Each structure stands twice: as structure tokens, then as C-alpha cells.
Amino acid sequence: MRAIVIHSARDLRIETREVPKPGSGQVRIKMAAGGICGSDLHYYNHGGFGTVHLREPMILGHEVSGHVEALGEGVNGLAVGDLVAVSPSRPCGNCQYCAEGLRNHCENMRFYGSAMPFPHIQGAFREVLVADASQCVRATGLTAGEAAMAEPLSVVLHGTRRAGEILGKRVLITGSGPIGTLAVLAARAAGATEIVVTDLEDNALGFASRVGADRVINVAQDSDALAAYQAGKGTFDILYECSGSPQALAAGIAALRPRGIVLQLGLGGDMTIPMQMLTAKELDLRGSFRFHEEFPTAIALMQNGSLDVKPLISHTVPLDQAQAGFDLAGDRTQAMKAQIAFG
Ligand SMILES: [Zn+2]
Numbered sequence: 001m002r003a004i005v006i007h008s009a010r011d012l013r014i015e016t017r018e019v020p021k022p023g024s025g026q027v028r029i030k031m032a033a034g035g036i037c038g039s040d041l042h043y044y045n046h047g048g049f050g051t052v053h054l055r056e057p058m059i060l061g062h063e064v065s066g067h068v069e070a071l072g073e074g075v076n077g078l079a080v081g082d083l084v085a086v087s088p089s090r091p092c093g094n095c096q097y098c099a100e101g102l103r104n105h106c107e108n109m110r111f112y113g114s115a116m117p118f119p120h121i122q123g124a125f126r127e128v129l130v131a132d133a134s135q136c137v138r139a140t141g142l143t144a145g146e147a148a149m150a151e152p153l154s155v156v157l158h159g160t161r162r163a164g165e166i167l168g169k170r171v172l173i174t175g176s177g178p179i180g181t182l183a184v185l186a187a188r189a190a191g192a193t194e195i196v197v198t199d200l201e202d203n204a205l206g207f208a209s210r211v212g213a214d215r216v217i218n219v220a221q222d223s224d225a226l227a228a229y230q231a232g233k234g235t236f237d238i239l240y241e242c243s244g245s246p247q248a249l250a251a252g253i254a255a256l257r258p259r260g261i262v263l264q265l266g267l268g269g270d271m272t273i274p275m276q277m278l279t280a281k282e283l284d285l286r287g288s289f290r291f292h293e294e295f296p297t298a299i300a301l302m303q304n305g306s307l308d309v310k311p312l313i314s315h316t317v318p319l320d321q322a323q324a325g326f327d328l329a330g331d332r333t334q335a336m337k338a339q340i341a342f343g
């Protein structure tokens with residue numbers, strides 16, 4: 001079977017690996033779709049991010065779906081032929097945080113396609129994957145592409161949970177990438193009455209409009225457009241900061257009303273924060289990182305029609321053109337979510 005392997009910055013190869021056998025409690029999956037994520041692009045373009053660097057070749061990918069083709073011993077609830085979304089979140093189940101139910105904070109997390117630990121955790125951009133049955137959620141009725149969106153959607157659902165009550169709230173989303181546009185869907189499903197999205201790129205904002213943002217603002221062209229929302233003590237109840245940009249964070253904080261909530265989803269390294277405004281407006285600053293138990297919820301919300309991620313899947317590229325797919329995924333003037341088709 002073939003797999004997409006990153007060796008170092010800009011050195012992406014399609015290599016052959018042995019087809020593994022499913023052990024007890026595991027299933028073998030013929031992969032169908034894999035979404036290219038910002039972290040995959042960091043490995044591809046820069047060989048890592050922050051203090052995380054590739055130290056050995058690593059199979060990329062963690063937003064995946066496929067069809068079950070063989071069952072290991074003792075697997076119930078799945079059948080050969082089922083379309084499944086595969087959660088890349090693999091906590092140990094034994095550490096302090098797992099015991100407390102904070103599984104996304106597992107100290108021994110084996111998240112697919114991550115160079116944080118060494119040896120690196122190999123990813124799921126491969127034609128065949130053996131996974132624990134407990135990672136697999138049946139995605140009956142969805143397309144393989146939708147099923148592969150369960151992972152980034154779970155990130156946003158976890159963030160939405162961290163934000164708390166959204167019913168009737170006014171929401172500002174800074175950064176209209178895949179996470180920001182999925183946040184439009186999640187905030188709407190959670191009952192937000194007004195959703196405004198900012199970005200620097202019209203193509204990205206077009207996707208936010210198409211999935212239901214009430215207003216989009218290109219802050220590169222119209223740097224004053226947020227001023228009306230910043231007047232007095234501000235307007236919005238909740239800021240989903242999805243850009244990782246300190247400028248966007250500062251502009252968003254200025255547009256929050258007293259007791260508003262800053263939900264930081266974007267990864268921008270060590271950002272500076274207008275702390276005085278945080279204090280004076282009594283804002284809450286909340287981080288959000290990965291997800292765990294939200295994964296089946298993401299599938300259910302797509303299945304029951306609460307939200308539709310299909311408009312965000314902008315490109316589907318066959319495995320043998322993976323490199324072109326990665327280049328496309330990184331081009332914000334064209335792409336929103338680019339996916340690899342394995343089948
Ligand atoms: Zn991702």
C-alpha cells in the first residue's frame with residue numbers, strides 16, 4: 001500500500017508500506033478521503049512548527065475516513081463495508097488526565113501525524129489503516145469527504161463547548177480558514193443570532209458567507225469596518241479567534257462587550273494580548289485544544305442535517321497527485337479544504 005510521507009520541508013514522497021493486520025479489537029480500513037490540515041501544511045512547508053521539528057520520516061494526515069474491510073477479534077458494532085470516520089485522538093486511558101475525563105490532555109497522546117513525540121506518531125494518509133474499533137464512528141448517509149471533516153468539526157465543537165452558552169449571542173470570528181468557517185456552522189447550530197467573520201482574503205470570506213455568516217469583512221481592504229463594533233464598550237459576546245494573528249486578537253478584544261469571552265483556537269505561537277482591556281472589560285480568556293468526546297457528535301450533527309460541511313470541501317485530489325494537493329491546500333486564494341482521495 002502507498003502512503004504520503006514527509007521527510008523534511010518540501011520533501012513529500014509517496015512510499016510503499018506493508019499492509020498491517022488488524023489485532024484484537026481493531027479493524028482494517030480501506031481509506032477513502034483525507035483532509036489536508038494546517039499542521040500537515042506546516043510539516044510540508046517548514047518541516048514543523050514552533051519547537052516541533054521532523055526528526056524522521058513521518059506519514060502525514062489525521063482527518064480521515066474509509067471503509068471497513070476486515071474485522072479483528074472481538075469487534076462489535078462495525079461491519080465490513082461500513083463507511084467510518086476515524087478519530088486521530090488516541091489517549092492512553094491510564095494517565096491522570098485520562099482518569100479525570102480530560103482525554104484531550106492525555107500525557108501520552110498518540111495523535112496521528114504528530115512529530116511532537118519521538119518516535120513520531122505516524123499518520124493516516126495511507127491506502128490502508130489499522131485502527132482501534134473504538135476510534136471508528138459509522139458515517140452512514142454521509143460522503144467520505146464529509147466523514148473526513150469530522151475531525152476539524154470536532155475541534156470547533158470542543159471550542160464551542162469551551163465558549164459556553166451561545167443561544168442568542170452575537171459572535172465574531174477572526175480568521176476564515178477551515179476552523180473559522182466550521183465555527184460559523186457550529187455557532188449557528190448552537191443558536192448564535194449574529195455571526196460576523198473577518199479575514200484578509202476574499203476567497204476565504206466567500207466560503208464563510210456561503211455557510212451562513214451574516215456579514216463578512218475583509219480587514220485588509222476595510223480596516224475601519226470593525227470600528228462600529230468597537231464603539232462604546234463593544235458589541236460581541238463571544239470571539240472565536242481562529243487566525244493566530246495578534247492583530248486579529250487585539251481587534252476582536254476591542255469589539256467584545258463587557259464580560260465577553262475570548263475563545264482562542266488559532267495557533268499563533270506566543271501572541272501579545274491587550275491585557276488592560278481584558279481586565280477593564282472583565283473578559284474571559286479561554287484556550288481550546290483538540291477534542292475527544294466531540295467526535296461522534298460531529299458525525300451525528302452532519303447526519304441529522306444540523307450543519308452541512310460540503311460547501312467547504314473545495315478540492316479533491318487523487319493520491320498520486322498529493323504534492324499538487326498540498327500546494328493547492330496552502331493557496332488561500334483558491335482552496336478552503338482540500339482533500340486527498342485514496343480510493
Ligand atoms: Zn487538523
Ligand SMILES: [Zn+2]
Pocket residue numbers: 091092093094095096097098105106107108109
Ligand atoms: Zn492519558
